[in-house]
Every structure is written in structure tokens, then in C-alpha cells.
Amino acid sequence: MADLATHPVGQPFSAGVSFGTDGIRGLVGGLMTPALAMQVGYWGGLVLQGEGPVLIGRDSRSSGWMLSAALEAGLTAAGREVWNLGLCPTPAVARLVQQQGAAGGVMVSASHNPPADNGIKLFAAGGSKLARQQQELIEAGLRGELPAAANRCGSSHQRSDLLAIYRQLLREGLADNQLSGRRIVLDLCWGSATACSSELFRSLGAEVIELHGSPDGNAINVGCGSTHLAPLQEAVRQSGAELGFAFDGDADRVLAVDGEGRLVDGDHILFMWGSALAAAGQLPKQLLVATVMSNLGFERAWRSGGGQLERTAVGDQYVHEAMQNLGAALGGEQSGHILCAHHGLTGDGLLTALQLAALLKPGESLADRRNQSFVSYPQRLKNVRVANRERRQQWQQCDPLAQAVARAEAEMAGEGRVLVRASGTEPLLRVMVEASSQAVVDHWIENLAAIAERELNH
Incomplete structure (x- = not known):
């Protein structure tokens, strides 16, 4: 050291x-x-x-x-x-x-x-x-x-x-009883969200059930939060809650589940929030900014309603840059990192959760909203550990892997896609396959991940 x-x-x-x-x-x-x-x-x-x-x-x-x-x-x-x-x-x-x-x-x-x-x-x-x-x-x-x-x-x-000022900034435009009568489960991940999340939701009238609700530096992100949704899904189903939110360790992103325990990811959040802003005349050009990871089902549904979608590389800084350049009001990542120009263009999991919950009308559930959004294409992501940074970053120079990616894309013929990228924060090569058929996804994700493991680590 x-x-x-x-x-x-x-x-x-x-x-x-x-x-x-x-x-x-x-x-x-x-x-x-x-x-x-x-x-x-x-x-x-x-x-x-x-x-x-x-x-x-x-x-x-x-x-x-x-x-x-x-x-x-x-x-x-x-x-x-x-x-x-x-x-x-x-x-x-x-x-x-x-x-x-x-x-x-x-x-x-x-x-x-x-x-x-x-x-x-x-x-x-x-x-x-x-x-x-x-x-x-x-x-x-x-x-x-x-x-x-x-x-x-x-x-x-x-x-x-x-932090009291920050909490007040998050409440702007929301009424004291905005979430009155709603039972909401919050997975605070033993992390930053424990500083103010529950009191914010309660101040808006929600009944809050906490998971992993105190700061714990040895347990942060371990089997909980936005990367491990099973505890939240189970708690929502068992408690009869209408919805739940899971934050990551520093609370700049969030994923939701509906009352049936189904995932509501960043694509769904963009679709729902974007639709509400468009209806209010607050979404210029009906434009959303998303990344290359966003689901094809989301893109096609948004475009079919007259919307526009701009894709960027993975990373909120790329979304931020594109939003500024294009004058977009809303953008984000499938992982739940959402940016809204009406609230300062800062990715904020608490803000996103509050705004999504506030979209629901009396008697309407998150499950209802999700059902009205879009049907996702089957998509799988596998992380292949590649310790050698140069091999990881320059995976395109590995002929067997590059050729296999080309074969997969040719066989899917526009009804699917492959995305391979090196993580910017971990020694991982991320391989994603998306297609209209789960069987096609499963075939190619296993094939490509095996080739990456074999060729890049030996």
C-alpha cells in the first residue's frame, strides 16, 4: 500500500x-x-x-x-x-x-x-x-x-x-399527500439512500416498508439493492405493496418492481415518464435519449407512437452530453440512471422514484402503467471476467470473437442484436444478446460468452 x-x-x-x-x-x-x-x-x-x-x-x-x-x-x-x-x-x-x-x-x-x-x-x-x-x-x-x-x-x-435543502429540492412540485394511501417497499441497500429516502416518501403520505435500511459499510450492495432485486420482489409480494424501489450504493440510480413483483427498469421508466411529459407538452420533439443497452421493444414502441430516440454509448456522461447537444428533456440508462432537464440534469435515484410514484393517478397501479408501456424483447447479459485490460479493451482484434458476433447478427437479420463492451469500472467484458426469440438469445449468449472466455483469457 x-x-x-x-x-x-x-x-x-x-x-x-x-x-x-x-x-x-x-x-x-x-x-x-x-x-x-x-x-x-x-x-x-x-x-x-x-x-x-x-x-x-x-x-x-x-x-x-x-x-x-x-x-x-x-x-x-x-x-x-x-x-x-x-x-x-x-x-x-x-x-x-x-x-x-x-x-x-x-x-x-x-x-x-x-x-x-x-x-x-x-x-x-x-x-x-x-x-x-x-x-x-x-x-x-x-x-x-x-x-x-x-x-x-x-x-x-x-x-x-x-441535506435538508436537498430533500426540499426533491419535493418541489409534489404535494404533501401525493402518495397518500400507497404502500411502498424501499430497498435502501445499506447505503447512501438510508440518509433520507424513507422520510421523503413518508412526508408525501406513503406507507413505507424498509429493507436494508441502515448504513452498513460491510454489507452495501451485498445481495440487495438495484443489482439484486429478489429481496425487494419478495417483500412487495408478501406485504401486498403496490410497488417497490431498489437503489444502488450511492443512490444515483433506481429500479422499480410493480405489485406483481415484475421488474420496471430504466427503459420502462423512460417510457412512462416520457409519455407523461409529452402529454403535458414538456418533452421537446418527443425525444428521449437512451444508451445502446436499451431494449428494442422499448425503441420500437416509442417510435410507433411518434417519438424519437437517440442512442449513446453506455455511461450517464454520454447521455448528459447528448441531452445538452440535442435539447432533450429526458434520458437515461436501462440500469435505472435517469436524467431529467426539468430537475437539473443530475442522475438521481430518489428523484426518479418519487416522480415515478407521483405519476400514478388515484386507483391506478404501477402494474397498470407497465402493461400499457411496451413488451420487452428477450435480452440477456453475461459478464466475462478478463483480467488483461488490453485484451478486454481491444476485444474486436480477437478474430474468433469478432467473427462469432458477425455470424450472430447475420442470422438474426434485423430481429436482434449483439453488444459487446468492456466495463469502464471493473475487469469485465459485458456480452449482451437481444432477439425476438428467447431460444435465439440463449443460444448466442452462451456461445459468445464461451468464446470470449476461451480466447481472451488464454
């Missing part, structure tokens, strides 16, 4: 640290160390524009305290004033950076990753994710390619009180 004493602030740290699709993320004690966090804080403090404070939040991981303290040390060494929000959702940092006129923000979280991992996400003034150019400057600083400034003495303040 790197030693703080051997890496004075502002000195060259590592040539191998870079920002992925969602910040810097890795195993605590491996890539993620206090030394790295301090250096990222220092260079981030120099790169951020403006003179306002820098906000720091964290999820419930046990390593969060350590890494937050190291980030504070680096930021204050760069002369920054730091406001520490403590345990909070990632979107709380982004929204409060914007609302408070802060110079930027930092979130310590590894999102949906296991407890042993952690990560650092940075936000610029205005609450948007740090631009690639600014990320590259921080990387250059870590490599020792930028001159360090003289150490300064910033200050640090505990500001958990600001």
Missing part, C-alpha cells in the same frame, strides 16, 4: 491512475489508498474553477471516512474551503454544488461495486461531472507533469445540515 509519508502532497504519485467512465474506482488498499485520495484532492483543488467551497459526500463504505479525510487534506493543502456533507447520495453533492454556488464537489463511492471497493467522483461548478479536459489535468498532476503550488491552508466544516 502506498505510504503518505513517501508521497508528499503535490509530488508525482502514479503514472497508472486515470478516470474511467464514472471517476476513479478500485480495490481499497490496492488502487484506492489515502495517498491517492490526498493527491486527487490536491490536484482537484487546483484544477477546479471559482473561489467557492468544495463539497464532499460519501456512501456508507467503511473506507469512506479514511478516503474523505485524505481528500480533505489534499483540498485544504490546495487552499480550498471544504464542506463535508457526510453520508449522502451522490446526486445530493451535485445538486447542492449547484444550489450553493460551490466551486465543485467530490463523492467517495464505488456505486454498485462490492464493499471492498471504493471510488472518487468529481463535480465541477454547476453540478456537472468534471470535464474530460479537467480530468486530464488532474491525471497530469498525479504523474508529476504539472508544477505544484505552494501549500496553502484551507478550512473544513461539517455541513450535514445541507
Whole structure:
């Protein structure tokens, strides 16, 4: 493990640290160390524009305290004033950076990753994710390619009180009794959602049943939350609830289930929310932005109703960029990371859950809305572990795998598709097959995953 004493602030740290699709993320004690966090804080403090404070939040991981303290040390060494929000959702940092006129923000979280991992996400003034150019400057600083400034003495303040403002921002436009009479199950994933989710839903009149409802850094994301829906589905069915929501570790995404325990994923949420906005005249060009992972059934149903759909690469930053460029009001990912321009273009699981629940009219259930949306094409995703980063990133150069993908697409002849991509945060190659027939999906997903495993790991 790197030693703080051997890496004075502002000195060259590592040539191998870079920002992925969602910040810097890795195993605590491996890539993620206090030394790295301090250096990222220092260079981030120099790169951020403006003179306002820098906000720091964290999820419930046990390593969060350590890494937050190291980030504070680096930021204050760069002369920054730091406001520490403590345990909070990632979107709380982004929204409060914007609302408070802060110079930027930092979130310590590894999102949906296991407890042993952690990560650092940075936000610029205005609450948007740090631009690639600014990320590259921080990387250059870590490599020792930028001159360090003289150490300064910033200050640090505990500001958990600001979460009350965040909660009020989420409630804007919703009535106190908006969810009156609805029984809702919330899987809080032992993570960031425990900071404020249940009280928000109760303040709107909902009867709330909590799962995994206290912060636990050793259990975050383990067998629960948006990556493990079985506990939520069972609780909804057993309790007779109308719907349920499952958040990920830092609560920037959410998945829902209806009263029958059926999945309501990001595609369904985009369809339902988009339809409501279109009916209210608040969806320009009837345009939605989604990623290459979104279901063909969703796309065809949306287009058949006169809508437009723009696809991007996987990652909320690509959705965000496309929404800005196209003037779109709503976009997101199948995984439940949804962005709405009417609420600041910050992916927010709590906001999405509240807005989806509020769409339901008296006497209407989420199951009713789901039935009126679209029928998904069968789709399967398999993760193939490929430790070699170069092989993983350049999988197209593996002829046997590339040829098998071409054969699959030719045989499906427009009634299906294959998507192979390297994860930006984990040593995984993600293989997805979608087709009008489950048998075709099962055949090709097993075939392609086996080829990837064999050819890329030997």
C-alpha cells in the first residue's frame, strides 16, 4: 500500500491512475489508498474553477471516512474551503454544488461495486461531472507533469445540515399527500439512500416498508439493492405493496418492481415518464435519449407512437452530453440512471422514484402503467471476467470473437442484436444478446460468452 509519508502532497504519485467512465474506482488498499485520495484532492483543488467551497459526500463504505479525510487534506493543502456533507447520495453533492454556488464537489463511492471497493467522483461548478479536459489535468498532476503550488491552508466544516435543502429540492412540485394511501417497499441497500429516502416518501403520505435500511459499510450492495432485486420482489409480494424501489450504493440510480413483483427498469421508466411529459407538452420533439443497452421493444414502441430516440454509448456522461447537444428533456440508462432537464440534469435515484410514484393517478397501479408501456424483447447479459485490460479493451482484434458476433447478427437479420463492451469500472467484458426469440438469445449468449472466455483469457 502506498505510504503518505513517501508521497508528499503535490509530488508525482502514479503514472497508472486515470478516470474511467464514472471517476476513479478500485480495490481499497490496492488502487484506492489515502495517498491517492490526498493527491486527487490536491490536484482537484487546483484544477477546479471559482473561489467557492468544495463539497464532499460519501456512501456508507467503511473506507469512506479514511478516503474523505485524505481528500480533505489534499483540498485544504490546495487552499480550498471544504464542506463535508457526510453520508449522502451522490446526486445530493451535485445538486447542492449547484444550489450553493460551490466551486465543485467530490463523492467517495464505488456505486454498485462490492464493499471492498471504493471510488472518487468529481463535480465541477454547476453540478456537472468534471470535464474530460479537467480530468486530464488532474491525471497530469498525479504523474508529476504539472508544477505544484505552494501549500496553502484551507478550512473544513461539517455541513450535514445541507441535506435538508436537498430533500426540499426533491419535493418541489409534489404535494404533501401525493402518495397518500400507497404502500411502498424501499430497498435502501445499506447505503447512501438510508440518509433520507424513507422520510421523503413518508412526508408525501406513503406507507413505507424498509429493507436494508441502515448504513452498513460491510454489507452495501451485498445481495440487495438495484443489482439484486429478489429481496425487494419478495417483500412487495408478501406485504401486498403496490410497488417497490431498489437503489444502488450511492443512490444515483433506481429500479422499480410493480405489485406483481415484475421488474420496471430504466427503459420502462423512460417510457412512462416520457409519455407523461409529452402529454403535458414538456418533452421537446418527443425525444428521449437512451444508451445502446436499451431494449428494442422499448425503441420500437416509442417510435410507433411518434417519438424519437437517440442512442449513446453506455455511461450517464454520454447521455448528459447528448441531452445538452440535442435539447432533450429526458434520458437515461436501462440500469435505472435517469436524467431529467426539468430537475437539473443530475442522475438521481430518489428523484426518479418519487416522480415515478407521483405519476400514478388515484386507483391506478404501477402494474397498470407497465402493461400499457411496451413488451420487452428477450435480452440477456453475461459478464466475462478478463483480467488483461488490453485484451478486454481491444476485444474486436480477437478474430474468433469478432467473427462469432458477425455470424450472430447475420442470422438474426434485423430481429436482434449483439453488444459487446468492456466495463469502464471493473475487469469485465459485458456480452449482451437481444432477439425476438428467447431460444435465439440463449443460444448466442452462451456461445459468445464461451468464446470470449476461451480466447481472451488464454
